[in-house]
Amino acid sequence: MCAVRGLTKTYPAVRGRRGTPATPEVRATDDVRLDIGRGEIFGLLGPNGAGKSTLVRQLTGLMRPDTGSVEILGHDIVRHPERAARILAYLGQESSALDELTVSLAAETTGRLRGLDVRRARQERDAVLDELGLTPLAGRPLRKLSGGQRRLACFATVLVGERPLLVLDEPTTGMDPVARRAVWSAVDRRRAERGTTVLLVTHNVIEAETVLDRVAVLDQGRVIACDTPAGLKEQVAGEVRVELVWRERAPLDVPEVAVLRERAVESGRRWTLRLAPDEARAIVATVTGGAAFAALDDFTLATPSLEDVYLALGGAGQGLVRA
Amino acid sequence: MSVVPAEVLPGSARAVARPVRAAAELAPRARLWPSLVAVYRAQLSRARVARIPLLFVATFQSVGILIMMRGVVDGGREAEAVVAGSAVLVVAFVALNLLAQYFGQLRASGGLDHYATLPVPPAAVVLGAAGAYASFTVPGTLVTAVFGCVLFGLPLTHLWVLAAVIPLAGAALSGLGAAFGLLAPRPELATVLGQLGMSAALLLGVLPPDRMPEAVRFSRDLLPSTYGVEAFARTFGPNPDWAYVLGDLAVCAGVGVVSLAVATWAYRRAAVR
Numbered sequence: 208m209c210a211v212r213g214l215t216k217t218y219p220a221v222r223g224r225r226g227t228p229a230t231p232e233v234r235a236t237d238d239v240r241l242d243i244g245r246g247e248i249f250g251l252l253g254p255n256g257a258g259k260s261t262l263v264r265q266l267t268g269l270m271r272p273d274t275g276s277v278e279i280l281g282h283d284i285v286r287h288p289e290r291a292a293r294i295l296a297y298l299g300q301e302s303s304a305l306d307e308l309t310v311s312l313a314a315e316t317t318g319r320l321r322g323l324d325v326r327r328a329r330q331e332r333d334a335v336l337d338e339l340g341l342t343p344l345a346g347r348p349l350r351k352l353s354g355g356q357r358r359l360a361c362f363a364t365v366l367v368g369e370r371p372l373l374v375l376d377e378p379t380t381g382m383d384p385v386a387r388r389a390v391w392s393a394v395d396r397r398r399a400e401r402g403t404t405v406l407l408v409t410h411n412v413i414e415a416e417t418v419l420d421r422v423a424v425l426d427q428g429r430v431i432a433c434d435t436p437a438g439l440k441e442q443v444a445g446e447v448r449v450e451l452v453w454r455e456r457a458p459l460d461v462p463e464v465a466v467l468r469e470r471a472v473e474s475g476r477r478w479t480l481r482l483a484p485d486e487a488r489a490i491v492a493t494v495t496g497g498a499a500f501a502a503l504d505d506f507t508l509a510t511p512s513l514e515d516v517y518l519a520l521g522g523a524g525q526g527l528v529r530a
Numbered sequence: 531m532s533v534v535p536a537e538v539l540p541g542s543a544r545a546v547a548r549p550v551r552a553a554a555e556l557a558p559r560a561r562l563w564p565s566l567v568a569v570y571r572a573q574l575s576r577a578r579v580a581r582i583p584l585l586f587v588a589t590f591q592s593v594g595i596l597i598m599m600r601g602v603v604d605g606g607r608e609a610e611a612v613v614a615g616s617a618v619l620v621v622a623f624v625a626l627n628l629l630a631q632y633f634g635q636l637r638a639s640g641g642l643d644h645y646a647t648l649p650v651p652p653a654a655v656v657l658g659a660a661g662a663y664a665s666f667t668v669p670g671t672l673v674t675a676v677f678g679c680v681l682f683g684l685p686l687t688h689l690w691v692l693a694a695v696i697p698l699a700g701a702a703l704s705g706l707g708a709a710f711g712l713l714a715p716r717p718e719l720a721t722v723l724g725q726l727g728m729s730a731a732l733l734l735g736v737l738p739p740d741r742m743p744e745a746v747r748f749s750r751d752l753l754p755s756t757y758g759v760e761a762f763a764r765t766f767g768p769n770p771d772w773a774y775v776l777g778d779l780a781v782c783a784g785v786g787v788v789s790l791a792v793a794t795w796a797y798r799r800a801a802v803r
Contacts, residue, residue: 264643267647268646268647268802269643269646269647269801269802270802271802280553280554281552281553281554282553282554282556288802289649290556291647292646292647292648292649292650293556293557293558293559293649294554294556294557295647296647297643297647299640299643299644299647300640301639301640301641301643301644302641302644303635303636303639303640303641304636304641304642304643304644304645305644307575307576308572308575308576309575312571312572312575313572315568316568316569316571316572317644317648319560319564319565319568320560320565320568320569320645320648320649320650320654321557321560321648321649322557322558322559322560322561322649324564325564368557370557371554
């Protein structure tokens with residue numbers, strides 16, 4: 208369905224000007240190689256700045272790579288970027304082109320610009336707004352909606368005018384659980400009925416684990432792993448994550464706790480530790496009894512998530528979200 | 531598509547790379563006219579939400595200038611130049627200034643991605659937006675022209691010529707505005723260019739040219755809005771010279787074609803980086 212080979216894009220260094228510091232050359236995508244199968248929900252996971260959006264912009268023909276090839280359904284997108292619009296529908300992070308339109312007109316106009324005639328565009332608009340529960344908001348301009356509702360309305364425009372590939376850049380940002388469910392059931396329906404393929408950009412670990420068939424983990428422009436979420440998690444199966452939240456500060460006078468400090472990732476009152484199961488049990492026993500317990504506010508013991516995989520693979524950033 | 535054996539793929543859970551023999555069929559392109567109409571309609575509806583206050587500002591500005599100039603100018607050729615200049619100024623304000631700002635902001639915020647990932651001809655996006663902005667100017671220009679004629683005691687006989695002046699001056703100025711907005715490297719610069727263009731139309735278009743120094747008159751001739759002003763001003767006389775009117779309008783049309791072509795090229799360039 209979609210094959211990416213050796214895709215590389217480097218942003219040139221920018222000389223500093225008054226008020227803006229100089230930035231060095233950045234390799235936004237670095238020799239990326241991906242294969243996405245038909246009907247797959249394929250994810251790109253990584254923290255902000257990992258190069259996810261840059262990669263997606265090259266796949267959608269919005270940006271020319273320096274080197275490498277992108278082939279979607281047999282079409283060379285690097286050589287013919289304009290063909291991308293006839294194969295895929297893209298949901299970017301920005302809605303400024305649609306902000307001042309009503310939900311209904313945004314969906315209809317997008318459908319017409321996707322090549323539908325007026326009748327089809329209106330039919331599909333009504334069906335999609337109904338499917339996503341947006342009909343009551345149809346007459347409201349996008350900019351007057353809440354962030355999650357606006358995102359859902361933009362998602363609706365992606366579905367008007369069928370495409371075999373949907374490229375969604377963080378589609379559920381700001382959405383409540385109802386809207387999220389609407390998005391994923393709309394995606395599932397299209398996959399079941401028409402074999403639609405989805406390329407999803409996300410920095411949300413929970414979403415990645417629940418909706419994706421396969422996921423490529425991106426760090427600093429490189430794909431550092433690519434597998435099913437379960438397959439990736441097997442790589443760190445020997446570890447569990449312990450999180451300790453202290454009431455005020457850690458009881459460093461307890462020797463077992465003091466020893467732990469070096470291995471913990473501290474963020475405020477929260478310590479995150481990745482330990483072998485036996486060690487984790489011992490720690491939990493220590494902090495839930497004796498002097499340390501008085502200082503403990505909360506603790507969790509969890510099996511590894513994709514975030515742990517990301518860190519275990521040597522991911523440098525800290526920007527993944529669990530929500 | 532892919533001839534790489536599945537074993538070498540990163541991740542082994544699924545064999546995903548199956549060789550595809552022929553390229554899949556592409557969805558049809560959106561055709562020029564239907565998509566132009568769709569963009570035009572969408573842009574026109576934006577006016578209801580976002581642009582009404584600015585249209586009032588544009589009209590009040592021109593009406594204010596008319597009132598101000600009434601104290602200076604008595605009538606005759608000068609009054610004709612003032613009325614025509616103020617009316618065309620509304621077109622410059624909306625089509626040049628506001629459109630430059632719109633495209634500048636759309637480009638900077640990444641809003642062009644929306645259009646660039648739809649199979650729509652670039653000309654449809656540019657012409658649809660330019661047409662809508664030119665249409666926004668109609669009520670303001672009419673109000674200004676009628677008010678000016680009444681204020682200076684000019685005949686309303688040939689006001690119908692606005693039916694040609696507004697679209698043609700609108701094409702020239704909105705083409706320039708779109709080109710400014712799409713070519714400026716930063717949105718602030720697009721705003722500055724739009725403002726400067728409008729200020730030039732105000733300073734060089736509203737004042738009667740006869741008393742100006744040679745250099746100013748030369749720069750006045752370079753400004754496309756001037757020809758819209760001239761064409762309109764010529765029709766106030768008892769026996770307008772229609773050949774000159776047509777000539778002026780032809781200049782507007784020519785500038786419109788060129789500037790809209792440049793804007794379309796700039797859109798293509800801005801859409802794929």
